[in-house]
Amino acid sequence: QQQVKQSPQSLIVQKGGISIINCAYENTAFDYFPWYQQFPGKGPALLIAIRPDVSEKKEGRFTISFNKSAKQFSLHIMDSQPGDSATYFCAASMVYSVGNQFYFGTGTSLTVIP
Amino acid sequence: NAGVTQTPKFQVLKTGQSMTLQCAQDMNHEYMSWYRQDPGMGLRLIHYSVGAGITDQGEVPNGYNVSRSTTEDFPLRLLSAAPSQTSVYFCASSRQGAIYGYTFGSGTRLTVV
Numbered sequence: 399q400q401q402v403k404q405s406p407q408s409l410i411v412q413k414g415g416i417s418i419i420n421c422a423y424e425n426t427a428f429d430y431f432p433w434y435q436q437f438p439g440k441g442p443a444l445l446i447a448i449r450p451d452v453s454e455k456k457e458g459r460f461t462i463s464f465n466k467s468a469k470q471f472s473l474h475i476m477d478s479q480p481g482d483s484a485t486y487f488c489a490a491s492m493v494y495s496v497g498n499q500f501y502f503g504t505g506t507s508l509t510v511i512p
Numbered sequence: 513n514a515g516v517t518q519t520p521k522f523q524v525l526k527t528g529q530s531m532t533l534q535c536a537q538d539m540n541h542e543y544m545s546w547y548r549q550d551p552g553m554g555l556r557l558i559h560y561s562v563g564a565g566i567t568d569q570g571e572v573p574n575g576y577n578v579s580r581s582t583t584e585d586f587p588l589r590l591l592s593a594a595p596s597q598t599s600v601y602f603c604a605s606s607r608q609g610a611i612y613g614y615t616f617g618s619g620t621r622l623t624v625v
Binding site: 407 | 516557560619
């Protein structure tokens, strides 16, 4: 079954608006939650990540909010720009897992309209 | 520093043909993995390796073989291609115990007709 559930599947936002993508997980052993950004024809690239000991992490216009009790985390893109148009994947893993296995969400296609 | 290099970028196979997708990294990463990406499915782990000579199955290993004879290379073999293997394949690598530096290649788009 899907270990990490992601929504929405697609998102259209006006330039300058806020983009919000949500993810939920079941396995409480997960302790590392990254977000990956993927442009067409490219591999996913790490955007921002969080450990469950904090409730929020901000890097520039990108913020992860983490709710451990609800087993949910979300990506907020402030002041969204056309250059942010990409597919975003959330993921979950265990820092000390053998093989560094990641479980990915199904992805969100973000389009930022100028 | 090339990072993770995948070849070929595109490939069309006929059902039943075999081929090898190549993956090489120059970062001396111990861990290497293969994922497939399908619409609406996200990325799913096929096989992974924690070091030379050590491999294990991921979530969707059927129809694929791997080996790891060197630290740098981690090829993925399709023994008898099927249309269900039409996908985009990504190789990724990271340092042992350092999942923060997980690095993906640019992918191989495979079509099986």
